[in-house]
Amino acid sequence: MLDTLYLYGRFLSVSVRSQMQYRASFAMLAVGHTITTGLEFVAILVLFDRFGTLVGWSLREVAFIYGVVNISFSFADAMSRGFDMFGAMVKSGDFDRLLTRPRSTALQLAGQELTLRRVGRFAQGLAALVWACFGLDIDWSVIKVGLLLGAVAGGACLFSGLIVLQATLAFWTTETLEIMNTVTYGGVETTQYPMNIYRPWFRGLFTFVVPLACVSYFPSLAIMGVEDPLGSPVWFQYIAPAIGVGFLLVALRVWNFGVRHYMSTGS
Amino acid sequence: MISYWAVLSARFRALLQYRAAALAGLGTQLFWGLIRVMIFQAFFRSTTAEQPMALDDVLTYVWLGQAFLALLPWNIDSDLRTLIRTGGVGYELLRPVDLYGFWYFRALAWRTAPTLMRGVPLIAFAGIFMGMDAPASWAAAGAFAVAMIGAILLSSAITTLFNITMMWTISGEGVFALVGGGVSILSGMIIPIPLFPEWAQPALNILPFRGVVDTPYRFYLGHVPAADLPLHLAHQLAWVVAIILLGRWLLSRGLRRLVVQGG
Numbered sequence: 001m002l003d004t005l006y007l008y009g010r011f012l013s014v015s016v017r018s019q020m021q022y023r024a025s026f027a028m029l030a031v032g033h034t035i036t037t038g039l040e041f042v043a044i045l046v047l048f049d050r051f052g053t054l055v056g057w058s059l060r061e062v063a064f065i066y067g068v069v070n071i072s073f074s075f076a077d078a079m080s081r082g083f084d085m086f087g088a089m090v091k092s093g094d095f096d097r098l099l100t101r102p103r104s105t106a107l108q109l110a111g112q113e114l115t116l117r118r119v120g121r122f123a124q125g126l127a128a129l130v131w132a133c134f135g136l137d138i139d140w141s142v143i144k145v146g147l148l149l150g151a152v153a154g155g156a157c158l159f160s161g162l163i164v165l166q167a168t169l170a171f172w173t174t175e176t177l178e179i180m181n182t183v184t185y186g187g188v189e190t191t192q193y194p195m196n197i198y199r200p201w202f203r204g205l206f207t208f209v210v211p212l213a214c215v216s217y218f219p220s221l222a223i224m225g226v227e228d229p230l231g232s233p234v235w236f237q238y239i240a241p242a243i244g245v246g247f248l249l250v251a252l253r254v255w256n257f258g259v260r261h262y263m264s265t266g267s
Numbered sequence: 268m269i270s271y272w273a274v275l276s277a278r279f280r281a282l283l284q285y286r287a288a289a290l291a292g293l294g295t296q297l298f299w300g301l302i303r304v305m306i307f308q309a310f311f312r313s314t315t316a317e318q319p320m321a322l323d324d325v326l327t328y329v330w331l332g333q334a335f336l337a338l339l340p341w342n343i344d345s346d347l348r349t350l351i352r353t354g355g356v357g358y359e360l361l362r363p364v365d366l367y368g369f370w371y372f373r374a375l376a377w378r379t380a381p382t383l384m385r386g387v388p389l390i391a392f393a394g395i396f397m398g399m400d401a402p403a404s405w406a407a408a409g410a411f412a413v414a415m416i417g418a419i420l421l422s423s424a425i426t427t428l429f430n431i432t433m434m435w436t437i438s439g440e441g442v443f444a445l446v447g448g449g450v451s452i453l454s455g456m457i458i459p460i461p462l463f464p465e466w467a468q469p470a471l472n473i474l475p476f477r478g479v480v481d482t483p484y485r486f487y488l489g490h491v492p493a494a495d496l497p498l499h500l501a502h503q504l505a506w507v508v509a510i511i512l513l514g515r516w517l518l519s520r521g522l523r524r525l526v527v528q529g530g
Binding site for chain 2: 015035036039042043046047049050051052053054055056181182186189190195198199202262
């Protein structure tokens with residue numbers, strides 16, 4: 001296990017060094033990425049400027065949830081590059097090379113690249129979160145800080161799990177499918193607003209099938225000390241982020257199942 | 268003129284082959300549309316104050332936006348990017364046609380073909396199941412159709428301009444990252460222009476981007492009377508001319524210093 005983590009660290013440091021060869025390009029892409037992803041928040045500001053409140057939620061409360069979701073997604077997004085390219089690897093037969101190495105394939109793909117410019121989403125998410133914390137009267141404690149970190153970690157795991165599942169489909173379709181973006185990017189879009197604004201079936205989709213609400217909405221409520229209009233108990237809000245970790249473990253099992261049934265396209 | 272027509276129809280036929288991609292795109296866009304619809308519904312539930320646009324109009328606006336998403340000039344032609352990166356652009360120079368016109372018509376096909384494939388089924392679906400409204404009147408429908416042509420011409424001009432900037436940036440990623448998001452918010456694609464704060468309205472109205480999204484949609488809704496068509500059409504066409512001139516100038520500068528990448 002330690003050995004694996006060490007190797008993963010090496011992969012990432014190689015990737016970081018290679019990107020740092022083009023510092024100016026990195027800086028521009030990072031700034032560009034901050035602005036594009038930050039525009040989502042501008043949209044939220046515009047809507048609050050017009051409507052004042054979102055069925056009882058204040059701008060700061062929405063900003064808090066927005067921050068948590070975007071920070072977690074930024075981690076998963078930064079390591080997803082290898083999985084994005086996976087469809088092309090299957091098609092060209094390059095995946096066979098990975099199979100000959102004595103390490104897990106998921107690890108090798110995740111270590112393919114740490115896309116540094118995606119720090120942009122992280123930066124604007126963090127800015128929104130910090131800004132929200134200053135305006136909200138949060139009763140901070142060690143447990144709440146732990147819950148916040150847990151929510152981000154659980155969210156990063158869950159989004160990673162989705163990315164792995166999306167790539168797994170390529171074993172059968174040899175294409176990565178655009179439709180899966182509805183649960184990754186669409187999931188970010190959805191869960192950056194409080195869940196109770198959505199219709200019940202849609203809420204159910206993002207709570208039980210793709211449990212993104214468990215790593216953003218529920219823990220955020222517990223930290224902010226807001227009662228859930230949907231009536232979830234507080235103890236559940238505290239343990240909900242663990243579901244994200246579970247999701248990743250299941251996704252990795254599905255991945256391994258895919259690997260066992262992989263038939264090379266040859267080339 | 269015949270050669271431009273040939274480019275247009277050849278690109279069109281090539282792009283119409285991607286039917287499975289269009290179907291997947293359709294599902295994705297219905298999903299996105301639905302998210303936005305629910306967000307707007309929630310915001311409208313939160314206030315009793317009179318808004319500059321009624322909820323039903325906003326929802327129809329959202330569905331129009333999803334139907335005509337491919338018209339939004341927010342990205343660059345990846346085939347053209349490959350041409351420039353691999354040096355294939357050299358072949359483009361050999362053609363006995365005006366390069367700007369050639370690329371403009373290429374962009375025109377690239378923006379229109381996917382719109383036809385996705386837009387028509389999406390409007391049918393949203394109209395039947397999602398409560399999207401029909402045009403406010405016959406006059407509104409006519410004004411919408413005319414403004415849509417203006418929108419297509421404008422969108423293609425902006426796309427061509429982005430494509431030309433690739434001669435400097437090669438990858439185009441930087442420009443793409445910066446401009447893409449800006450266009451989607453300034454055009455009204457994310458939030459209808461009338462819902463922006465009052466102080467932002469004059470600037471948004473002058474900028475070219477609303478001509479691609481907001482102008483035709485508001486004619487459709489009858490939010491802007493059809494009689495105002497000449498004024499809005501003038502806004503669109505003035506920007507088309509300005510952006511084409513800018514694009515031509517940039518292209519001629521780019522060609523003077525173009526280094527064809529060997530390969």
